[in-house]
Amino acid sequence: MKGVTLLGATGSIGTSTLDVLSRHPDRYRVEALTAHRDVTGMLALCSRFRPRYAVMADAGAASELAGKLSVGDCPTEVLAGVDGLEQVATLDQVEIVVAAIVGAAGLLPTLAAARAGKRILLANKEALVMSGRLFIDEVVAGGAELLPVDSEHNAIFQCLPVDFRRGLDGTGVTHILLTASGGPFRETPLEKLARVTPDQACAHPNWEMGRKISVDSATMMNKGLEVIEACWLFGLSPEQIEVVIHPQSLVHSMVQYTDGSLLAELGRPDMRTAITHALAWPERIESGVAPLDTAALGQLDFSEPSLERFPCLDLAYRAAHAGGGAPTVLNAANEVAVAAFLAGTLPFPAIARVIEECLEGCPAGNPGDVEAILALDGEARQRAVEPCAGLAGDPG
Ligand code: NAD
Ligand code: MG
Numbered sequence: 001m002k003g004v005t006l007l008g009a010t011g012s013i014g015t016s017t018l019d020v021l022s023r024h025p026d027r028y029r030v031e032a033l034t035a036h037r038d039v040t041g042m043l044a045l046c047s048r049f050r051p052r053y054a055v056m057a058d059a060g061a062a063s064e065l066a067g068k069l070s071v072g073d074c075p076t077e078v079l080a081g082v083d084g085l086e087q088v089a090t091l092d093q094v095e096i097v098v099a100a101i102v103g104a105a106g107l108l109p110t111l112a113a114a115r116a117g118k119r120i121l122l123a124n125k126e127a128l129v130m131s132g133r134l135f136i137d138e139v140v141a142g143g144a145e146l147l148p149v150d151s152e153h154n155a156i157f158q159c160l161p162v163d164f165r166r167g168l169d170g171t172g173v174t175h176i177l178l179t180a181s182g183g184p185f186r187e188t189p190l191e192k193l194a195r196v197t198p199d200q201a202c203a204h205p206n207w208e209m210g211r212k213i214s215v216d217s218a219t220m221m222n223k224g225l226e227v228i229e230a231c232w233l234f235g236l237s238p239e240q241i242e243v244v245i246h247p248q249s250l251v252h253s254m255v256q257y258t259d260g261s262l263l264a265e266l267g268r269p270d271m272r273t274a275i276t277h278a279l280a281w282p283e284r285i286e287s288g289v290a291p292l293d294t295a296a297l298g299q300l301d302f303s304e305p306s307l308e309r310f311p312c313l314d315l316a317y318r319a320a321h322a323g324g325g326a327p328t329v330l331n332a333a334n335e336v337a338v339a340a341f342l343a344g345t346l347p348f349p350a351i352a353r354v355i356e357e358c359l360e361g362c363p364a365g366n367p368g369d370v371e372a373i374l375a376l377d378g379e380a381r382q383r384a385v386e387p388c389a390g391l392a393g394d395p396g
Pocket of ligand 2: 226
């Protein structure tokens with residue numbers, strides 16, 4: 001029986017994870033659930049899963065939840081803030097921490113789980129992108145186990161040789177191919193992008209996800225963040241990562257070997273496959289996902305992404321090449337610009353322009369510790385405010 005802490009329990013990945021956990025009550029015990037400020041959602045989860053702890057990042061929401069839980073017989077203790085998140089990510093009785101908070105807010109609890117030597121199921125790619133080397137060093141120093149939940153990286157993990165962590169030299173791997181659906185605007189005429197709405201951007205053709213990652217998929221910044229994520233997870237250089245548009249989202253990614261073999265992982269676009277794989281690895285257990293009906297698959301299409309349509313992908317490759325603090329700045333500027341777009345104050349094409357302006361002022365050099373990373377993240381968020389305001393009514 002393994003104890004699990006689920007960071008980001010009320011989100012899309014959180015919901016899929018709880019579905020998988022509830023299929024295996026004999027193997028996994030939910031020790032702690034966390035959320036930002038959704039008291040109603042958390043109350044329902046606490047009644048159903050009866051975790052030892054519930055953490056609300058927002059202090060007001062934590063008091064409200066504690067008040068509501070005190071009237072029933074639920075055994076859950078409520079904690080608050082980043083301290084609470086770090087506490088439940090490091091509990092002795094927890095072996096597995098699912099990192100499914102969205103954005104930079106997930107960094108500190110995920111790093112705490114790494115230091116405490118947990119098995120980390122990483123969905124929160126922003127945490128790894130913003131802290132890169134430091135994150136990987138903490139995983140190694142803490143004796144933690146990092147398993148990718150992002151579907152592309154989970155596919156790559158499954159297609160690489162088992163001992164890939166000793167380095168890819170001599171394994172015959174030449175490069176990897178990350179597949180991308182192209183999002184909802186893959187074929188929208190470019191001149192119409194200035195008027196697309198948040199709801200249109202969040203209507204992803206194949207995956208149901210939170211709003212921030214849905215916008216990232218529409219700009220393809222999601223794939224850009226995934227290129228940087230793959231560099232750190234698999235010890236690759238950006239040149240070894242190719243992005244290919246595959247609108248059906250059935251091939252989740254591929255690994256090219258020197259003898260001409262191209263290994264792929266296929267499945268339905270349902271995150272429960274990757275979550276279950278990472279939970280049980282190296283075992284295989286049931287996830288609730290039906291097998292692909294290969295006879296009914298029809299056509300699988302692949303094409304090269306246009307950098308004119310998807311400038312955010314180009315910006316992410318540039319940040320990956322630049323290294324140092326550039327990925328931290330890229331991520332922070334993107335979070336600010338996407339929030340402004342979702343709030344209806346920034347046109348869709350301006351997201352890339354805000355990020356580009358912020359990257360231009362990016363200081364060289366590597367932020368050496370977590371304080372330096374958080375300081376750089378904060379400065380970049382400040383720097384993004386002005387172009388966000390300046391481009392507010394700009395049709396792009
Ligand atoms: P979501 O918006 O549906 O859920 C986010 C979760 O994080 C919620 O539980 C929310 O309460 C919590 N949260 C938000 N802000 C917080 C804060 N400031 N402090 C503490 N908690 C906070 O997002 P999602 O789609 O589940 O994505 C979560 C992460 O997984 C993201 O990093 C995303 O890129 C990654 N991911 C998601 C998918 C997917 O299919 N949804 C696929 C691959 C990777
Ligand atoms: Mg992905």
